[in-house]
Amino acid sequence: MTQTLRHLVSIDDLSVEEIRALFAAADRFAADPRGHADLCPGMISASLFYEPSTRTRLSFESAMLRLGGGVITAAEMKQSSASKGESLADTVRVVGGAYSDVIVLRHPSEGAARLAAQYSPVPVINAGDGAHEHPTQTLCDLYNLHVERGRIEGLDVVLAGDLKYSRTVHSFAYALARFGANIVCVPQAGFEMPEYVLCRLREEFGVEPIRADARRLGNLASDSDAVYLTPQKPHQLSLFTDARGWEVEHVDALYMTRPQTERHGGAELSEASYLRLEKRSMAVESLRDAVVMHPLPRRDEIDSEIDSDPRSIYFKQAARGVPIRMAILGLLLGRSDLGVEPPAPRPEGVAVRVGDNPCPNPACISRTETRHVTPAFTLAGRVPLRAHCAYCSRELTFEWVGCSSTGHYHAPGAGDLRRVRPDHLVFFTDRGAAEACGFKPAARSRDGISAGSGPA
Amino acid sequence: MTQTLRHLVSIDDLSVEEIRALFAAADRFAADPRGHADLCPGMISASLFYEPSTRTRLSFESAMLRLGGGVITAAEMKQSSASKGESLADTVRVVGGAYSDVIVLRHPSEGAARLAAQYSPVPVINAGDGAHEHPTQTLCDLYNLHVERGRIEGLDVVLAGDLKYSRTVHSFAYALARFGANIVCVPQAGFEMPEYVLCRLREEFGVEPIRADARRLGNLASDSDAVYLTPQKPHQLSLFTDARGWEVEHVDALYMTRPQTERHGGAELSEASYLRLEKRSMAVESLRDAVVMHPLPRRDEIDSEIDSDPRSIYFKQAARGVPIRMAILGLLLGRSDLGVEPPAPRPEGVAVRVGDNPCPNPACISRTETRHVTPAFTLAGRVPLRAHCAYCSRELTFEWVGCSSTGHYHAPGAGDLRRVRPDHLVFFTDRGAAEACGFKPAARSRDGISAGSGPA
């Protein structure tokens, strides 16, 4: 592993400037798809797919071939070595050893790509890790706005449908906020954008949700409580909003999502009642210029009668996945110098060496991979203490926090925790767990319990 | 889609002159298989296989690699995107978008390739659509005759075995007739060539079946009622036939087929009783020069003891699938100009916009694909009215025909139907269906019922 080895685990692994430079590179690839076979000759990409995803896999493989490289493919990893009990960490060390120059990984466990990147001797590209991240999909979506609108900042983008379970839409929302676009949430009733997404939008990007008046969106929004998410300060908006909220007047892009029925865990939603984009939905004035996007595959949420509408760009959107993936491959393989700065390195996760794995996510790779994973976290706040799993990004839930140096445990709000070294922190779900690990309660005067910041 | 975009859905998409030119191209490829890698560099073929067919897939992929192109493969399509409910129409629009320059499609539904060709932005090659067509197999079979015999016209070709269920043998029979070859049918008892195949041979190619005396074929034909199919007029043959029928004297090629047990739907045929080509079968004088062909895989219908017989060309036959597929790929990718005229464009199917899907075939793509398929038909005759499904080519079965303009329905034999515009035709299985759609019976004097041409 050299210092300059780069992975694409999360879209945050790329700076905004890099993303813009990738768009410029993708423009060149798209203009002449067969004219760049001299970029990666002799290089090999390995597709390691632990769950099938033909579309994503073929898009990457096409991109690598267009760059003049070769491809080796394991489209059904579950049924092979994995069944002999091999860990993901071992697999990427072997496949990244001499077999390939880059690994494209799809895995059902959240955080799998982060783990793979820790061990792989070659760049790892996250092609989807469970419901966590799928950065090249997000890049592709942004790239489409760039191509269709020439910019992303200041655009008004409607996100419609199942906003609760769609990984794609959450990642896209973060990315839109990062690029300064405004978001209109038009959820299927009962499938609103989750609080933790709104929270992150607020904390990271200063995005404030305000009530939206979506009557001008016509029948598309008739059933929804629309929300406008904007990085502009509410006081700046006061001129344009009244009691009914921000009025949606002109939409730049409408992003539809399918119902994520496989994650609903039951008949929560009948497909018949799902939002459906039809010819008449597209006839309203506010959508006159809106491009219609969809990450595909679609089912019935977009009627085929609007496939021929020039505003429907979802098939172009998928096609543009190839040049943007060519740009990513060229960057990670060291064959394109974008000429801009990479982002500051992501803070390393802190290994959890004492106590149980504090990640509450059963789909996290730190829980599903039984070998070679040391749970780890990143700090999100000091008082009260907040932390995220370093693999799946889920916020840790705990009632008590120990210090492995003093052997004391504290309520998360205790001021004393401010002084504990991160690698000394231990997370406990209850007092019993703390005591079982040999920890003692901190003195009342020091641990802040008297301040009422912890459970009684 | 450009005007010049060409597909290979059916062998009828190629003119006889083109096929001859493809043979010449294949000859050049076969002479120097590795000398043509400069033909399609930078181009990508996508194998979309909705059912496994390793032989066909590898043959196409080898052909593309030999042309210098790249290949992306979905060998098990059913288990991936399709399981998320994606339609074939959407899949080919995505994969043909920027992923690939040509799509090789295998699908269990009849007519699937026709549907794919309607939507794909790149050429579609039908690599088998259920029991319907497999044009490159037919081309390969013809090409083998061309190589082995130097011509096809006037050859006497024996088709032996399961002539009832073998798609391969039906397509080959049409192609032989088109090229002016004579066919000797030597069916397994009970597995005779179906009437609809004989009917099409007669209607399209003027081929008349006459009884054949196959005693000179020895034990191969001992159990069969052989039939001779020839484009020559029976009166021209009268000099050579007597009460026992046309005497089979000299065979140019013997085409064996395996029992299509997967389509027999039960223990209709024990394998032990199936025709079996053995050393002694090949000893008869009439087969002295006959090449032995088989589309493979074989089971026991050709004894391995004749594998080393120089007349056994079935392995060469399979090998020649590569150069002929190279020729097809070169043509459809626009890299070979054959210098001859393509056939007249196939008549477009007429969309069925009123009433139920008139196609009676449960395996037709118009029935199995639930999205984006509008049933369609092509007219085969006016009085009585006859029509075929535009996807699977199956003849429509109906008792009444409506006119969506007048709102009347007629018996198929009604002379009035002659004047109905094709896009106004509606097909009904019974009066009830017609009435349910709001159609009324035509007046007796005009609809020909009084002439007794419809059901009472």
Added chain:
Amino acid sequence: MTQTLRHLVSIDDLSVEEIRALFAAADRFAADPRGHADLCPGMISASLFYEPSTRTRLSFESAMLRLGGGVITAAEMKQSSASKGESLADTVRVVGGAYSDVIVLRHPSEGAARLAAQYSPVPVINAGDGAHEHPTQTLCDLYNLHVERGRIEGLDVVLAGDLKYSRTVHSFAYALARFGANIVCVPQAGFEMPEYVLCRLREEFGVEPIRADARRLGNLASDSDAVYLTPQKPHQLSLFTDARGWEVEHVDALYMTRPQTERHGGAELSEASYLRLEKRSMAVESLRDAVVMHPLPRRDEIDSEIDSDPRSIYFKQAARGVPIRMAILGLLLGRSDLGVEPPAPRPEGVAVRVGDNPCPNPACISRTETRHVTPAFTLAGRVPLRAHCAYCSRELTFEWVGCSSTGHYHAPGAGDLRRVRPDHLVFFTDRGAAEACGFKPAARSRDGISAGSGPA
């Protein structure tokens, strides 16, 4: 098939000199993995995998791509043509026809690669045939010793773990003996090296097992009865051994194997009790210089805490599979002239044309492949008569031996058998089988029964 067509079915298909030359070629490939794409342009390798083995397949495919060739892949052969009943012999004749220039075959039946080589028009590489052989794995293991130690002769190599069921370890043991290395067997208790392996080591390579004193191996060997296998004559060793056996003082390489639980057929061995290589195991003086090898995948038999130990080379070992496979492909495709002599041709198997298949191995291809396999054997000894299956190498078990020329049957120890032509030999499990085939007992005075060499 030309006279010069070569296959790699067994490592014995290569001479020691060739193997050394392959190492030299692999060194060149490893030094510049992307610098050899001009070696096999236009050539195609076909991966035919009748059971999944992602690691092996990707390694071969990477090697072929690095040589500038193309790859066609059937990763799940069982589910495709094979289900239509096609024989392996037919499949390789088709795929080796024009589809590919070399076939890489993985098959669950022992001897499958030998059968494939008989029929294939192009070179066949055995990528594992059941529990039988996997020659490129063995070559890779030897190559690692060559790279790490500069030689193989005279090295002391510890084989540890499940020595009973591991094909890899048996093949490696033969190869070490062939190259003059010494072997220290440190088996998991109950999983000792089988007698037939020791027997072959003695017969072919003059290797004598002597008791070993493995106390200096520390906790690794605490539970085992270690055995030292050396091609040196015991009397030469007498200076260094005493009642406790040869003392293991300095180990050059330690080869760990995983428990082959899939072959144990039950809960014979709990994983918890299996040998486990840990930090403290590696701290003993005797292992100071030992490289740690493992064919991978591993489970828990090597603790991940020693992954970062510079002596742990198992990931490098896997990576070196690519250059050594490049060397093999280059040789078999006729693109590398090693400049040394190939081994004397392997004796042809003698076809068994009378009586039952004498191979006792139910996993042998001669039993699992129902078409196109004639059982065959090679003679291993004349008095008593001993023979091996020509496919799976298993020793034939029989009670009586017939001569198809005289119609007599004899006890295996009968001197008369010395004069019987090999192709006249017929093997019987009992008298009944012999009599059922019409054979008669040989006269007492001539068949040696009176000498007590056969069953009563």
